[in-house]
Amino acid sequence: MTALRPLVQVEGLTKTFLSRGAVGGRVQTTKAVSNVSFAIGRSENLALVGESGSGKTTTGRLLLRLLDATSGMVRFDGTDIAALSRSALRPFRRRMQIVFQDPYSSLNPYLRVGDAVEEGLIIHGIGNAGQRRDRVAELFELVGLRAHQAERFPHEFSGGQRQRIGIARALAVNPEFIVADEPVSALDVSVQAQILNLLEELRRKLGLAMLFIAHDLAVVRYVATHVGVMYLGHIVEMATADRLFEATRHPYTEALLSAAPRLELGHGAERIVLSGDIPSPIDPPSGCPFRTRCRHARTECADAPMTLEAVGPDQVTACIRYREIYS
Amino acid sequence: MTFQTGNVLEVENLSVYFGRLPGSLPVVREVSFTAVGGQTLAVVGESGSGKSVTGLALLSLLNRGLSKVTGSGNFYPGSGPPVDLLHLDTRKMRALRGDRVAMIFQEPMTSLNPSLTLGYQVGEALRIHRGASRRQARAEAIEMLERVGIPDAPRRADSYPHEISGGMRQRVMIASAMISRPTLLIADEPTTALDVTIQAQILDELKKLQEEMGMSMIFITHDLGVVAEIAHAVLVMYAGQVVEQGPVRRVLERPRHPYTRALLASVPRLDRPKTTLAAIAGRIPDPQQPIAGCRFHPRCPYCVRGLCDVREPELDDIDGIQSVRCVRWPELEAA
Amino acid sequence: MLTFILRRLAFLVPMLLVVTFVIFALILLLPGDPVFAILGDAATPAQIAELRQKLHLDQPIIVQYLVWLKSVLTGDFGRSLRTSELVSDMLLTRIPVTVELSLLSLVVSCAVGIPAGVIAAVRRNQWPDLVFSTASLAGIAMPYFWTGILLMMLFSVHLRWLPPSGYIPLFQDPLMSLKLMIMPALTVGLPLSAVIMRQTRNSMVQVLSQDYIRTAEARGVSPMGVLFLHALRNALIPVVTVIGLQIGSLIGGSVVAETMFSLPGLGRMVIEGIFQRDFAPVQAAMLIIVIGVLLANLLTDLSYAVLDKRVKI
Structure with a gap:
């Protein structure tokens, strides 16, 4: 999607989980992520959007090698990190960091927040004690906290402030790439906006590449440069943010946009309400995974294999009927 | 089946205190509202606003030993005389729960046995x-x-x-909750833990049931989008107080309180051009934290020193249908 | 369910082999020689050698074990060296004693422990909780023989309500049999009830704070209904685990209690056999005890499936 070589390039990424039922049960395979490909350039923010079980969080973990991929490639600055040994991976760990969803459980309650932020610097052997202290103070100012607050413990902070600390911790080692896994979904609306604005500002200022994992399309719209919509482990549509919101080319994206509650009154009539639940990933539908809930589904949707087709220079869709539906 | 059209519940000056220490500050402060048959009243607020505590207090589901509830809540059960929910002995309360008044909760994963x-x-x-x-x-x-x-x-x-x-x-x-065809349903964030497509289904289901059975609903939520979908009237709560109330159209389209306005501006929207989100500065106060004057003044962009941090505002009736708790609302309206 | 049981039973076989071999070996390693115990000090070397050969004592342990195993599999447990009684006959009279004692102890421990735990949980941090928790601490700390002596002092010596010791089969005189069993069952059951009480209290406290309990209250369920219909069943799941883990100490307690109260059970059979270097009854009794413990564990696992609907077997 960028002319220059992207910082992160993912190709055919697949993750299969094995699970045994109960005692004596058969081994079941769950494809959490199926053949996912995308690229993220510097200063770009790709948002992965989907409902529970869509595989978005697993994709984030695979990118950071917090999980090992079953197959596929994750190129970070040209190197396939999915194939690297643990020790060869170490220098890359510093260059990519994660911000977690829950600011309450992701900070050690017995560690001063300044020490939590400093930890990454120590692990990667950056600076001496004095330099590290200055760096922590600088980071606290950067995320909108006061330097002296570094002496305090997590319980003394509100949810929004803790998320700022989580961001400071991720930024401490000067990463080039950040995975933000639902960073605002545990926060109140008025505070959520603060964090979204902060992330957006940091991306611009520091030229960060970002993978933003979210379930809320409205939130994504404020931070993403590109959006990928996931369903049952597949990317079903991906485009630049503007294209995706203004010229949707997949019925699932359309349904997601339509289902999101809106502040306007009296639009309920035209909304698309999907029937039924997301199918089980253990036994996914053949062909298009969305066809069981899709109002445009035809018999051919069950047979056609999942492939992404280019709609334009910066948009792909998995819907084989998009030409008819969106003409 | 009787469709009740009049007032189903009239709550006056409901306050809830936690902790047995004398002089502890309330987490819910003198909340008053009316729920009408066949209609939905949304109680909207962020964490610590006291919205869930309000719902639990109505059915005496708060730990009795650790909390004190004052005020009155006249409930009209359809047939028979009204009863005061806040002054009901435990037996009579139990007879109402799950029968005339039902409640559903946020976490469907843990709320079923x-x-x-x-x-x-x-x-x-x-x-x-x-x-x-x-x-x-x-x-x-x-x-x-x-x-x-x-x-x-x-x-x-x-x-x-x-x-x-x-x-x-x-x-x-x-x-x-609906099997006994209750007169009043209290729904505490029933869709918060669900995916959006499922949330849309559940909201539709609740609206359909309300049309069929004519129950009154108190819908507790933090999501203004959900309010727009389902509510007829809104109660906006902040730090234990009602700061604004009125019909949904009025509150969402002509919010009078600076908090309501700021909250609306901070909601990420799909239906408007993308701009920077207007965040509310500062943090949500602890409900028991003492704050002089208006409880929102430390975060309010319209705060006037010497006025807002001194005088505690009353809930002013604007025009008989909308009220707002802000001493400066007429000025802000004119500006 | 059936495949699960069969699979577990199949697992029992190798486990039994290992455990019985270990027991077999340990007993032979005990100091003292059965040959001298039988023949006395005056025996001639020829007599000794002959008896040794007859008892296979001149063979390596593994051979002795296999010989023993082979005869056990044909139902022949040998004879007691002291009384010449068939060990299989001894088992038949002694198993019912131990089973009765164990079951009664289990009943006592649940009947005391579960209600006490529920009451302590409902009145947590109030005086009933304090009383039960303190009592349970004492119950856990007290050794079996001490509890037994105290009971005997109280009921037999001071109050003269119960006979101090002895045994009558249940079917012969049920009332007298139970009277004789009360003190042994309390001796074994009370310490276990203390453990059960603590677990019941803790899991009940945890369950009572669950969302579904609030749902039940919001539905108008009475306090008793909340407690017994909605809470207890969920709270008992970890209690069952604890009971399963305590079956070993239940058996250990039975050995002590049978000795103290002169009950002719498996435990006493083991103790007597060891003291008299009479190994055939010891080995047989141990085998039965091990099978009992393993079956009890299987039963524990099966009860999860009944209690916890999320467990499928």
């Missing part, structure tokens, strides 16, 4: 309140499960909660 069948849990209220037999309760439970859109209801009645999805569990919760 893992070791009882869905059919039993849905039919339980009939067995308690109507003396229904096992078989009758089961038959009606199956009918109710079908009504809330559970496929293959007779089989599902014998299933356990872990065997169905989160969205299905919330439907079961709704079925268990």
Whole structure:
């Protein structure tokens, strides 16, 4: 999607989980992520959007090698990190960091927040004690906290402030790439906006590449440069943010946009309400995974294999009927 | 079935205190509102606003030893004289719960008993309140499960909660609450834990049931989008107080309180051009934290020193249908 | 379910082999020689050698074990060296004693422990909780023989309500049999009830704070209904685990109690056999005890499936 070589390039990424039922049960395979490909350039923010079980969080973990991929490639600055040994991976760990969803459980309650932020610097052997202290103070100012607050413990902070600390911790080692896994979904609306604005500002200022994992399309719209919509482990549509919101080319994206509650009154009539639940990933539908809930589904949707087709220079869709539906 | 059109619940000056220490500050402060038959009142607020505590206090579901509730809540149960929910002995309260007043909760994953069948849990209220037999309760439970859109209801009645999805569990919760055709349903963030497509289904289901059964609903939520979908009237709460109330159209389209305005501006929107989100500065105060003057003044962009941090504002009636708790609202309106 | 049981039973076989071999070996390693115990000090070397050969004592342990195993599999447990009684006959009279004692102890421990735990949980941090928790601490800390002596002092010596010791089969005189069993069952059951009480209290406290309990209250369920219909069943799941883990100490307690109260059970059979270097009864009794413990564990696992609907077997 960028002319220059992207910082992160993912190709055919697949993750299969094995699970045994109960005692004596058969081994079941769950494809959490199926053949996912995308690229993220510097200063770009790709948002992965989907409902529970869509595989978005697993994709984030695979990118950071917090999980090992079953197959596929994750190129970070040209190197396939999915194939690297643990020790060869170490220098890359510093260059990519994660911000977690829950600011309450992701900070050690017995560690001063300044020490939590400093930890990454120590692990990667950056600076001496004095330099590290200055760096922590600088980071606290950067995320909108006061330097002296570094002496305090997590319980003394509100949810929004803790998320700022989580961001400071991720930024401490000067990463080039950040995975933000639902960073605002545990926060109140008025505070959520603060964090979204902060992330957006940091991306611009520091030229960060970002993978933003979210379930809320409205939130994504404020931070993403590109959006990928996931369903049952597949990317079903991906485009630049503007294209995706203004010229949707997949019925699932359309349904997601339509289902999101809106502040306007009296639009309920035209909304698309999907029937039924997301199918089980253990036994996914053949062909298009969305066809069981899709109002445009035809018999051919069950047979056609999942492939992404280019709609334009910066948009792909998995819907084989998009030409008819969106003409 | 009687469709009640008048007032179903009139709450006046409901306050809730936590902790037995004398002089502890209330977490809910003198909240008053009216719930009307066939309509939905949304109680909206962020964490610490006291919205959930308000709902639990109405059904005496707060730990009695650790909390004190004052005020009155006249409830008109359809037939018979009104009762004051806040001054009801435990037996009479128990007779109302699950019968005339039902409640559903946020977490469908944990709000159903893992070791009882869905059919039993849905039919339980009939067995308690109507003396229904096992078989009758089961038959009606199956009918109710079908009504809330559970496929293959007779089989599902014998299933356990872990065997169905989160969205299905919330439907079961709704079925268990609606089976006695209550006059009032209190729904505490019933869609917050669900995916958006499932949330849309559940909201539709609740609206449909309200049309069919004519119950009054108190819908507690933090999501203004959901308010726009489902509510007729809104109560905006902040730090334990009602700061604004009125019909949904008025509050969402002409918010008078600076907090309501700021909250609306901070909601990410799909239906407007993308701009920078207007965040509210500062942090949400602890409900028991003492704040002089207006409780929102430390975060308010319109705060005037010497006025807002001194005088505690009253809930002013604007025009008989909308009220606002801000001393500066007429000025702000003119500006 | 059936495949699960069969699979577990199949697992029992190798486990039994290992355990019985270990027991077999340990007993032979005990100081003292059965040959001298039988023949006395005056025996001639020829007599000794002959008896040794007859008892296979001149063979390596593994051979002795296999010989023993082979005869056990044909139902022949040998004879007691002291009394010449068939060990299989001894087992038939002694198994019922131990089974009765164990079951009664289990009943006592649940009947005391579960209600006490429920009451302590409902009145947590109030005086009933304090009383039960303190009592349970004492119950856990007290050794079996001490509890037994105290009971005997109280009921037999001071109050003269119960006979101090002895045994009558249940079917012969049920009332007298139970009277004789009360003190042994309390001796074994009370310490276990203390453990059960603590677990019941803790899991009940945890369950009572669950969302579904609030749902039940919001539905108008009475306090008793909340407690017994909605809470207890979920709270008992970890209690069952604890009971399963305590079956070993239940058996250990039985050995002590049978000795103290002169009950002719498996435990006493083991103790007597060891003291008299009479190994055939010891080995047989141990085998039965091990099988009992393993079956009890299987039963524990099966009860999860009944209690916890999320467990499928």
